[in-house]
Amino acid sequence: KLWLLFLRLFQLFNPSGAYEQVIRFCSSYNSRGSALPLNHQQRELYQQQISYMGSSGLRVLGFASGSQMGSLTFLGLVGIIDPPREGVKEAVATLINSGVAIKMITGDSQETAVSIASRLGLYSKGCQCLSGEEVDHLDLQELSNVVSTIAVFYRASPRHKLKIVKSLQNLGAVVAMTGDGVNDAVALKAADIGVAMGQTGTDVCKEAADMILVDDDFQTIMSAIEEGKGIYNNIKNFVRFQLSTSIAALTLISLATLMNFPNPLNAMQILWINIIMDGPPAQSLGVEPVDRDVIRKPPRNVKDSILTRGLLVKVLVSAFIIVCGTLFVFWRELQDNVITPRDTTMTFTCFVFFDMFNALSSRSQTRMVHEMGLCSNRTFCFAVLASIMGQLLVIYFPPLQSVFQTESLSILDLLFLLSLTSSVCVVSEVIKKLERCRGAERRPPTDCSLEV
Structure with missing residues (x-):
């Protein structure tokens, strides 16, 4: 009992990930080494920073720390750049002109997803995007009615990817799904053509896929088509x-x-x-x-x-x-x-x-x-x-x-x-x-x- 009490006194939580998920467990924020109460004004400031970083194409992660999961201290934001590879924009344009509808499904924030999609020519003013939470609120038929008009899906989880694949198949489309992680395996298996990354893809992902890109290059998909x-x-x-x-x-x-x-x-x-x-x-x-x-x-x-x-x-x-x-x-x-x-x-x-x-x-x-x-x-x-x-x-x-x-x-x-x-x-x-x-x-x- 004394040993368990000792562990509880010195336990420490260090969550990181999407800002919206991390901030839910925070009651304070770090300001020059001091923990200050997290108020609405500070949340708005963080949101502005996320919008600015996301619009620059940065993948934004939030970090927190604390001994109690419900009252953590928010430490700050980190932006990670993951730019599109050379030649992908031209490949996307060629596929779109040939009648292939390309959807971008990502776990990033809306700002980051829209910024990357705009660089690739997948998103322009007037196009619609949908969050994973909004996908949850739609049944399969409702999603099938709107999925053809959506260019970008953001904050998407594995179950959202599977639902999007099934909604496209309901429209009679032949769906090719790309992925590299374990969380993509279910959607890859459900798609008509599952495409796994050969270099960065996990073994589970490769096993579920129908095709493996040895060079992890999107242009290879165009060559395969x-x-x-x-x-x-x-x-x-x-x-x-x-x-x-x-x-x-x-x-x-x-x-x-x-x-x-x-x-x-x-x-x-x-x-x-x-x-x-x-x-x-x-x-x-x-x-x-x-x-x-x-x-x-x-x-x-x-x-x-x-x-x-x-x-x-x-x-x-x-x-x-x-x-x-x-x-x-x-x-x-x-x-x-x-x-x-x-x-x-x-x-x-x-x-x-x-x-x-x-x-x-x-x-x-x-x-x-x-x-x-x-x-x-x-x-x-x-x-x-x-x-x-x-x-x-x-x-x-x-x-x-x-x-x-x-x-x-x-x-x-x-x-x-x-x-x-x-x-x-x-x-x-x-x-x-x-x-x-x-x-x-x-x-x-x-x-x-x-x-x-």
Whole structure:
């Protein structure tokens, strides 16, 4: 009992943290080493200092000391500077212009949060901010109704972060949450994409996250979004090429069967097209370099199918041109109703050349071929070159001629086929140009305040 009494006589509390929380336990303040009663005038003076320091971007902490938790002596304020990293402002501006809504959630005071957000371009006059206490007073539905208009959340705790994430998800948004501490783990787990800091993040935070920033740089998030959009676009390019080619081949065979005329392509030629001709170019479309402007394009709706109406139209148009062009060559060569090696060679080569030009136009759904550059994707160039060399071997190499039932073609034949098959690429480029003009007419004026 005497020992416990001794501890109580000499116990000392030294709390530090948010001024609003520390000052609640103080009844006096330190003035040149003396403890004076804490009155309303002194509280106002502290508040003015906090506003001044916060408006300068300083993180303000309050310190107190005493033996009784309810009657501590307030020691003073300390301002800590934590400036935004170089390049973050530009990254934020790029993401906002591309349609990404960025929210700042911090435990700092309103003045500090607004100052930092203003430097980053997240906050301007007329924008709203919300405190953690105000978030507590709103239910989930009420918060969902206003969360899209809030740029900055200050004095936020872990439960506030979780509530904000859920309110954004209620609106159908895809939420990416960044954090580095244990208190961020719950919100990171609840977000669609949890992003943890690799250098300063705790193990619990990293375990709860879906992605880890090794360099703790916000610009890396922009690079990740850019890479993700690039991969999605390459998948669409692959789907367009494979579908249009497959539909064209199936249509040719189906028409020959239904209309009872000779099949334009024999079994070996169809296998050659599906395995050798389609394979390398299709695979090379998957490694197409990311478009530099892809980050500036608005995000897509996650509920949209990868095979959109516009993409399906392009697939069907390309397949239609390939079918019509191949049948034209077949009927042009088939004059005596007897299939000769020349007939099959011309038809076979026509379809293969159509494939190559179709692959060229499928490299992008929005950019023109001359804008991308013919050699920007070296894998594609090598794949197409290898496919063309393989086709020439089938045409001119005697052992393969007997296998594929082909014969040698003249230079004029090849030039004729090249001019005809390039039509699928020309039409595709015209469609891209029309879509670009139509999109420019429909694009509404940008309002930065609404985007924030």
